[in-house]
Amino acid sequence: MRKPFIAANWKMHKNVQESVDFVKAIKDKLPDPQKVEVGIAPQSIALHSMKQAAGKSGLKIIAQNCAAEYSGPYTGEISLRGLRDSGIDYAMLGHIERRRLFNENNKAVNKKVLAAVQMGVTPIICTDEEMVQKEINGEIHYVFSQLMSVLHGISMDQIKNVVISYEPTWAVGAGQHANPTMAEEGCRQIRRTIADVYTYEIADKIRILYGGSVNPANIKKIMGKPDVDGVLIGRASLDVDSFLQMVQHF
Numbered sequence: 014m015r016k017p018f019i020a021a022n023w024k025m026h027k028n029v030q031e032s033v034d035f036v037k038a039i040k041d042k043l044p045d046p047q048k049v050e051v052g053i054a055p056q057s058i059a060l061h062s063m064k065q066a067a068g069k070s071g072l073k074i075i076a077q078n079c080a081a082e083y084s085g086p087y088t089g090e091i092s093l094r095g096l097r098d099s100g101i102d103y104a105m106l107g108h109i110e111r112r113r114l115f116n117e118n119n120k121a122v123n124k125k126v127l128a129a130v131q132m133g134v135t136p137i138i139c140t141d142e143e144m145v146q147k148e149i150n151g152e153i154h155y156v157f158s159q160l161m162s163v164l165h166g167i168s169m170d171q172i173k174n175v176v177i178s179y180e181p182t183w184a185v186g187a188g189q190h191a192n193p194t195m196a197e198e199g200c201r202q203i204r205r206t207i208a209d210v211y212t213y214e215i216a217d218k219i220r221i222l223y224g225g226s227v228n229p230a231n232i233k234k235i236m237g238k239p240d241v242d243g244v245l246i247g248r249a250s251l252d253v254d255s256f257l258q259m260v261q262h263f
């Protein structure tokens with residue numbers, strides 16, 4: 014049984030005080046963390062304060078990025094050591110805005126994924142759609158080439174500690190209607206890719222989220238799809254009422 018995961022991506026919105034106030038406003042109204050995982054990815058300056066404000070509420074605080082290094086001479090980067098010390102469990106990696114605006118490529122994302130897994134920070138790997146035909150064990154399969162590249166070197170054991178987010182470019186920040194059928198199709202194909210590369214047993218356990226124009230009106234339909242284990246929400250997660258409407262569905 015895969016535990017549903019509702020994650021908010023706040024991008025570069027909200028300062029530290031606004032982020033902490035938000036946590037205080039929602040933390041006693043969250044669903045049972047045994048049944049649903051809820052997380053927020055603020056900008057890095059708010060990570061520590063939000064983690065402290067979240068206390069024992071079960072709310073997960075997520076980094077929006079991290080360096081591929083534990084610590085060291087990497088000016089301007091966010092260290093895995095810093096994240097670990099602050100009790101941050103997750104790092105979102107390879108978001109489409111990082112790729113588009115900061116030229117992050119598959120190789121860079123792959124290095125971060127490997128480092129995060131080794132340091133015990135669970136990556137939420139964002140992938141947009143890039144399906145290609147590939148020969149695997151003598152058979153032709155459709156797979157997500159981008160996903161395969163960023164998972165390069167991730168072992169059977171390590172893949173179990175990875176979350177994947179399917180964020181088609183047509184839906185992220187686009188103001189378009191999210192399409193539950195297409196969300197399911199993308200997540201299903203990703204699960205197939207994992208099954209092809211790893212095993213069906215592993216694919217069955219991995220959580221795959223959908224991201225792109227999710228809001229209070231469509232979240233239930235999207236999360237009702239069998240291969241969609243959760244959502245990554247941008248704009249609609251910034252307002253307390255809208256956020257609570259979405260998480261309290263579950």
Ligand code: PEP
Pocket residue numbers: 022180184185186187188224225226227245246247248249
């Ligand atoms: C995102 O940027 O990860 C995202 C899903 O944004 P939105 O919900 O605003 O489309």
